[in-house]
Each structure stands twice: as C-alpha cells, then as structure tokens.
Amino acid sequence: MSSSPMPHVLLVSAPLQGHVNPLLVLGRHLASRGLLVTFTTAPHAGLKFGHGDGATVDVGRGTIRFEHLKGGDLWAPYDPRYHDPTGGVMRHIDEAAPPVLAELIRRQSEAGRPVSCVVANAFAPWATRVASGMGVPHAMLWTESCAVLSxxxxxxxxxxDFPSREAGPGATVAVPGLPPLAAGDLPALIHAPEEFIWRQVLIADIRSLRETVTWVLVNTFDELERPTIEALRPHLPVIPVGPLCSGTENHGSGQDDDDDDCVAWLDAQPPRSVVFVAFGSLLQISRDEMSELAEGLAATGRPFLLVVRDDNRELLPDGGDDCLAAATGSNSRGKVVAWCEQARVLSHGAVGCFVTHCGWNSTVEALVSGVPVVTYPAWADQPTNAKFLADVYGVGVRLPKPMARDALRRCVEEVMGGGPEAVAVRARSGKWKAEACAALATGGSLDKGIQDFVAAILSICAGTV
Known part of the structure; x- marks a missing residue:
C-alpha cells in the first residue's frame, strides 16, 4: 500500500518585492516543519529573486520548490511594462495569470504532488479565484498590519463611521482594538478614487476574506497587535504568523557582493552611529526632495547609508554637492548604494536610526532590529504605520512634509542625540526588539501560529475536516 503524498502548499505572490519577501519567509517556516512547499510568482527584471525556475531547497524536514508563472499571455520577464507606475501590471496579472496558475496546479497533481492548500498574499485576488474554482483550500497572507486589515x-x-478626506484634525474614527485615528492616519486606499486599480484589487481581497478564504495569516505578532487581533477575530479567522523578516527563520537566501560591501562599510563605523535611509522598491521622490535629503544628511554630521534605486539615480545632486562628495570621497562619511538587504543592514550594530517610508515590511524590520525611526510616509498603508511607530509604539518621530534639510537634521538628532527623549525612544525600541525576539522564540506567537496552520493542513490531508 503506497503512502500518502507529503502535504503540499502552493504559495502564490503578486510580482512585487514587498509581497514576495514575506511570503517566501513564510514558505521557509512551513517547509522547515516537514511540508512540501512550491513558491510561484511572475518573475521580472525588477524583482530581486535569487531562485531560478525548477530550483529546490531543503529546509529543515521539508523542501521548497520554485516554479515560475510563465507562458500563456503573461509578459516576458524583461518586458518594460512591469515597471508601469500606474498599476498596469496589476490589471495584466489579473487577466493573464489565472489560466497559467490553474495549469500549474494541474501539473502538480500529474506529477504526484497534488496541492493541499494555496496561500496567496494580499493584492492577488486572482489566485484566490483560481483556488476556489478548483476546489483547493486556500489562505491569504495579509502583508500589511492587522490594524490596516481591520x-x-x-x-x-x-x-x-470614517471621517472624510476633507475632515478636520479633530475628526476621528473609532474601530475596536485600535486607538482613535484621524483622516490623515488612514490608509490611502480608503479614500482613493473608485477607478483606481489598487482599490479595486483591495475590495476583491476584502470580499474574498468573508466569502471564500479559510484562513487569514497576518505578518504580525501577538505582542505587537494583541488588542487588534482579538477584536478582529469575531469577524475573520486571523492567525498571526510574523514577524516574517528575511533571516529570522535561519534559512536566509544569501547575500551578493554589493550587500557584503555594505556590511564591510558598516563594520568600520562606530556603534549606533549610522543614519540608514531607504524608501522601498516603489516610492518615487522628487528632485527637490532628493536635494533636501542629501543636504539634510550632510548637515547631521553623522555617517549615513543611503539607498537610491537605479531609477532614481539621476535625481542625486551633482558631484560638487557636499552629500555626494561625502559619500564617494576617500574620507567618506557616507555611502550611496542602489540596493542592500535591508533586514541585514538594520540588524547591524552600527545603525542608529532608520529614515523610512514606513512600508509594513520596513516597519516590522525596524521593530525586530530595535532601531529608532524617522517616518516619511507617502501612500498606501504608510501613514497608518507612521502613526503607530511614532505615537503608539513610541520608537520614532515624524518628518514633516515636504522634505526639508533642517527638519531632517532635527529629527535625526531627536532619536540619535543625548537628550532625554532620544534616550526614551531608544529604550522603547529595545523593548520592542525584545518582544519580537519572544515572538520568534520556540513557543512564541510565530511558532504557535505556524504550528496551528500546519496542523490544519495536516488535518485536511488526513480527511478529518
């Protein structure tokens, strides 16, 4: 009598860096507990993705496979339309990916590894539709905070009752498990135009949570958002499975030469001395903002590591600018790079402050690393995350808009200086680092959440649910 096939989880990601990273970390956690995991997305030239089609990696007692979405009407990996800032890639994937994904699921069965469960991250409702239509149990990995989900x-x-976009500062919304939030603290998609593709995708996600999704996995930890999680559970089957930071699962993907160069530079800096500046893989800043940022960093008098993506390099001031000269001269006080492994940099002892756009991955990585922040949110969930970082978690300060050099210098000093508030911010940052370590430890909320989800998958495979 043949044995039952190993439980097989198919992870499906939208082809966006901030979505791929946490889902891949989740996959390593699941594989380490004895599951077969296949990870898929539509790779393209702008995606940092180190595993080729067909690659396999043994993780703990299980294996993670990589099988890319390709063929059909999907764009080729080097198609420039993947860089469309208007959301065209979301429309394309929603239309072209479903038949490709359905065929991939069929191939798994034909190869003797039928899919037991599909886990799609948020903003990929097309994957949920495919799984539901094929009768495959499915979960969503919510890649933002539980507060934003709520x-x-x-x-x-x-x-x-939510305040309108035009509401004054005194108008707030009261949601169970959350502090009062003003209109400016809310996620941008709440008041986005109806025709905005990201809002349409979000509405499809929220609808699927109530109608078809069996589990809602959230990249958070109980210690961080306990009141919010408990208040939302009567509505949704929320399971906290975070923090899903690269490296925390002890199966990191490795580093490239550029990243090693960043670490070598950090190794030469004094402890907690470096201002680290990174605004994620999507945010575009203006030439004026870049100039003010550069001058503000120069004015701090501190070493800095500035991430400027290749598509923003032309915004850097010319070589005569103090900032750029400091970053490239023989006695450099700073360093400008196109990319680095952010979690690795934040965990380095030389980093004393993080100037961030407040994406959720960046927010979690800062908390896990115990690094104080200067918040500079732009859109999406970033205003909400900035509110929590500064006013709820107490680990940073807000940098006013528009970017101004003197304001940046003052904010950096507020979290890195020797004054009482800076000392308090650093102490609270250390507290949250300890809480995150507790979540990551054996028996912590991440361990429990992953175990609960694995148990549910094993029950499905055993035919007991």
Whole structure:
C-alpha cells in the first residue's frame, strides 16, 4: 500500500518585492516543519529573486520548490511594462495569470504532488479565484498590519463611521482594538478614487476574506497587535504568523557582493552611529526632495547609508554637492548604494536610526532590529504605520512634509542625540526588539501560529475536516 503524498502548499505572490519577501519567509517556516512547499510568482527584471525556475531547497524536514508563472499571455520577464507606475501590471496579472496558475496546479497533481492548500498574499485576488474554482483550500497572507486589515474590513463593510478626506484634525474614527485615528492616519486606499486599480484589487481581497478564504495569516505578532487581533477575530479567522523578516527563520537566501560591501562599510563605523535611509522598491521622490535629503544628511554630521534605486539615480545632486562628495570621497562619511538587504543592514550594530517610508515590511524590520525611526510616509498603508511607530509604539518621530534639510537634521538628532527623549525612544525600541525576539522564540506567537496552520493542513490531508 503506497503512502500518502507529503502535504503540499502552493504559495502564490503578486510580482512585487514587498509581497514576495514575506511570503517566501513564510514558505521557509512551513517547509522547515516537514511540508512540501512550491513558491510561484511572475518573475521580472525588477524583482530581486535569487531562485531560478525548477530550483529546490531543503529546509529543515521539508523542501521548497520554485516554479515560475510563465507562458500563456503573461509578459516576458524583461518586458518594460512591469515597471508601469500606474498599476498596469496589476490589471495584466489579473487577466493573464489565472489560466497559467490553474495549469500549474494541474501539473502538480500529474506529477504526484497534488496541492493541499494555496496561500496567496494580499493584492492577488486572482489566485484566490483560481483556488476556489478548483476546489483547493486556500489562505491569504495579509502583508500589511492587522490594524490596516481591520480598518479596511470595517470601512468596506460599513461597520464604523470614517471621517472624510476633507475632515478636520479633530475628526476621528473609532474601530475596536485600535486607538482613535484621524483622516490623515488612514490608509490611502480608503479614500482613493473608485477607478483606481489598487482599490479595486483591495475590495476583491476584502470580499474574498468573508466569502471564500479559510484562513487569514497576518505578518504580525501577538505582542505587537494583541488588542487588534482579538477584536478582529469575531469577524475573520486571523492567525498571526510574523514577524516574517528575511533571516529570522535561519534559512536566509544569501547575500551578493554589493550587500557584503555594505556590511564591510558598516563594520568600520562606530556603534549606533549610522543614519540608514531607504524608501522601498516603489516610492518615487522628487528632485527637490532628493536635494533636501542629501543636504539634510550632510548637515547631521553623522555617517549615513543611503539607498537610491537605479531609477532614481539621476535625481542625486551633482558631484560638487557636499552629500555626494561625502559619500564617494576617500574620507567618506557616507555611502550611496542602489540596493542592500535591508533586514541585514538594520540588524547591524552600527545603525542608529532608520529614515523610512514606513512600508509594513520596513516597519516590522525596524521593530525586530530595535532601531529608532524617522517616518516619511507617502501612500498606501504608510501613514497608518507612521502613526503607530511614532505615537503608539513610541520608537520614532515624524518628518514633516515636504522634505526639508533642517527638519531632517532635527529629527535625526531627536532619536540619535543625548537628550532625554532620544534616550526614551531608544529604550522603547529595545523593548520592542525584545518582544519580537519572544515572538520568534520556540513557543512564541510565530511558532504557535505556524504550528496551528500546519496542523490544519495536516488535518485536511488526513480527511478529518
């Protein structure tokens, strides 16, 4: 009598860096507990993705495979349309990916490894539709905070009175498990135009959570968002499975030469002396903002590591600017790079401050590393994350808009200086680092969340649910 096949989880990601990273970390956690995991996305030239089609990696007691979405009407990996900032890639994937994904699921069965469960991250409702249509149990990995999930759920189901975009600073919304939030603290998609593709995709996600999704996995940890998680559970089957930071699962993907160069430079800096500046893989800043940023960093008098993507390099000031000269001269006080492994940099003892756009991955990585922040949110969930970092978690300060050199210098000093508030910010940052370590430890909320989800998958395979 043949043995039952190993439980097989198919992870499906939208082809966006901030979505790929946490889902891949989740996959390593699942594989380490004895599951077969296949990871898929539509890779393209702008995606940092180190595993080729067909690659396999043994992780703990299991294996993670990589099988790319390709063929059909999907764009080729080097198609420039993947860089369309208007959201065209989301429309394309929503239309072209479903038949390709369905065929991939069929191939798994034909190869003797039928898919037991599909886990798609947020903003990939097409994957949920395919899994539901093929009768495959499925979960969503929510890649933003539980607070943001709760806000969207309450807004789109009309469970709370939300202030309008034009509401004054005194108008707030009361959502169970959350502090009062003003209009400016809310995720941008709440008040985005109806025709905005990201809003349309979000609405499809929120609808699927109520109608078809069996589990809602959230990249958070119980210690961080306990009141929010408990308040949302009567509505959704929330399981915290975070923090999903690269490296925390002890199966990192390795580093390239550029990253090693960053670490070597950091090794030469004094402890907690470096201002680290990174605004994620999507945010575009203006030439004026870049100039003010450069001058502000120069004015701090501190060493800095500035990440400027290749598509923003032309915005850097010319070689005569003090900032650029400091970053490239023989006695450099700073360093400008196109990319680095952010979690690795934040965990380095030389980093004393993180100037961030407040994406959720960056927020979690800062908390896990115990690094104080200067917040500079732009859109999406970033304003909400900035509110929590500064006013709820107490680990940073807000940099006013527009970017101004003197304001940046003052904010950096507020979290890196020797004054009482800077000392308090660093102490609170250390507290959250300890809480994150507790979540990551054996028996912590991440361990429990992963175990609960694995147990549910094993029950499905055993035919007991």
């Amino acid at each position: 806000l969207f759920y309450h807004y789109f189901h009309s469970l709370a």
